[in-house]
Amino acid sequence: MTNTLGWIAGALLLVALLVYTFWPENVFASQREKTRLDYLLERKEQLNENLRDLNFEFKAGKYPEEEFQAQRAQLENETVRLMGEIEILQRA
């Protein structure tokens, strides 16, 4: 490829990429700001997952009964607190 052909090919590439970049589109993705409620729902999902893991590990014989109950109670209390706040925010 000669230099001239190279420059022509380069110019064509430039035009194509500029057209692609600045082509006027009216539809583009946007998103609303993440709220406290979104965050709490994510956290709730994570707590549920932690509870599932805990239950499974107990059934697999990894925890003695009293340790399991103590940890479960703690996770459940946290979930209850979270759900309370979720309820308030959903009502507001």
Added chain:
Amino acid sequence: MAAFGSFALLIALALAAYNLLAGALALRLIATGQPVAISPERLADTARRAGIAGFWAVTAAAFALVWSVFTNDFSLTYILEHSNRALPAAYKFSALWSGQEGSLLLWAWLLGAYGFVLRLTHKTDVKLYAYAGAILASIQFFFLLVLNFAAPPFALLKGAIPADGNGLNPLLQYPEMVIHPPMLYLGYVGFSVPFAFALGALMMRYPGEKWIRITRVWTMVTWLFLTCGVFLGMHWAYAVLGWGGYWSWDPVEIASLMPWLTATAFLHSVMMQEKKGMMKSWNVWLIFSTFLLTMLGTMLTRGGLVSSVHAFAESPIGYWFIVFMVIVLAVCIFTYILQYSHLKSERTIESLVSRESAFLFNNLVLIAACFVILWGALFPVISEYFAGNKVTFDAAWYNRIAVPIGLFLLCLAGVGPLLPWRATSLRSIRRNFVLPVIALWVTVAVCLIAGIRPWHDGAFDRGYFYALVAFALSAGVVTAIGSEFLRGAGVIARQSGRNFFAATYLLIRRNTRRYGGYTVHIGVVVVVIGLAGSAFNRSTESEMALHDKLVIGPYTLECVGATQDSNDNYNSEYALLDVSKGGKTLFQMSPEKRVYLASQQPQTMVAIHSIPTWDLYVVYEGINPDTGQPIIKAFLNPLVSWIWAGVLLMALGTLIALTPNQKPAGNGQGTEPPAKEAIQL
């Protein structure tokens, strides 16, 4: 093609600049809500599309370079220095990363490719992806600056154009070299993506930990590439360099290991953040460090600061990298200080004997290992700067420090999964650790009986001692992880009535991340067993006339000939050796020595016969000029193939962990109360 390639690189630079500036401006406008003539969302979208367009521009430049290699365009300095007409087609591709400029272009292209995928999937979280896209654009802008002004791959030769090129470095003319560097670069470059997400999430004060889930796939894929790249490099060094080993603590090896260590630490500690909201600052700095270490590694080896058998491209571009790293570090520190309040942990570690503390120990040990290795890598530069003479540490220094650290990590790989979250009681410890401890001590006893004793004639043998500890710990870790699988499968089997294998399969499918992770741990154990085998390496060397014999271990090597061959690319001479065991001939080996015509450089081609117990590794060292007889060096390296098998297991484990979990039946959306869900995994 030179004009086209250069022009494409300039276009890519302009697009990266636009992506960075327009992206940053749009994010600023969205954050402040200032009314402006152009919609910030529209501006952000043009920035995103500039990033995609930039990928195509870099692709065009890379294509132009590959085209120039294949058309033997020796008017380009780069092609003249790294290729020749007789070079086989596969190695012509290798020419793309065999030199400074080409490897930087490959870097830019891979970064463009990662950015391309990221920008196409931006709808996952538009704002976070916009931040990450702008940060990636800034990294790309740096590489394109270097490519356009400091190390241009399309520089033209001054003067007459030679009829043929200087050829590719003979060390690179090996099949693995076609995939090893791209794999390593995929790992190196890939860490730009989690870095961009982490920095972006911190800049925008991302609420919650969901960004970790979004980036998890990126981090694991990148880690997998880096792991494969490091081990492919080891295998290449083993098969090509002809010294019988695979790891020599060379600066390039160290450069690839350091980000691997911090990335491994990140993969573990990030689980704490995701599950417990802990270690947020730590994780941010782990990923920042990993990215900076990839840059440091590139600067150390490509910038000409240190020399290495793996470094095929060196030039004084180190200053560019130093400036870039200083800027990146300043941005990281500034952002961290500014957003510090966002990184407060939600809870603290409650007990030293818990999974949280195991993760923390794992992290501390990995970071300690990284720091020691970094010190070793930088010491020659520091000593030369301050004392005027370059002091380097040898492999023994690194081994003295790295082996105990590695064994401690191996121990944690078994202990961690057995510890419950939060805290544990003595009863729990007894319940979970009894089997692994029994396995450990039984292995110690078996090894001692088999003759693996750390003392010989009253003298302490450190190699045998470490091998013994490695085997014992490996048995303990495999038992610990095996018991995790067994107990989990037992629960599923009891609940569902499935047989054990079906239950194990279901167990893995329902928690791919955990059991994929355990599979990776088993892979690490297998690798460690392979590494421990090096304590028992043997070697012998002899000049061999026709029908002379050389004995090593159970094998007898008989020289049945020495011959020569040649083709357009190289001349070679090699010995033909019949290998027998117990008087029975098993196979023939032909170690070789080549001299490449274009570069007039010699290259050893090792002959390796590999079985699970050991490798028979034979090197043709050339002809003794006094006697005219070939000199053969043979090694018997136990358990080497375990290393490569272990890496395959690690890759399999990572692939499992990357697979989405199968939802339990009736729990499609995960909406049932936890108590009901708890029945199933």
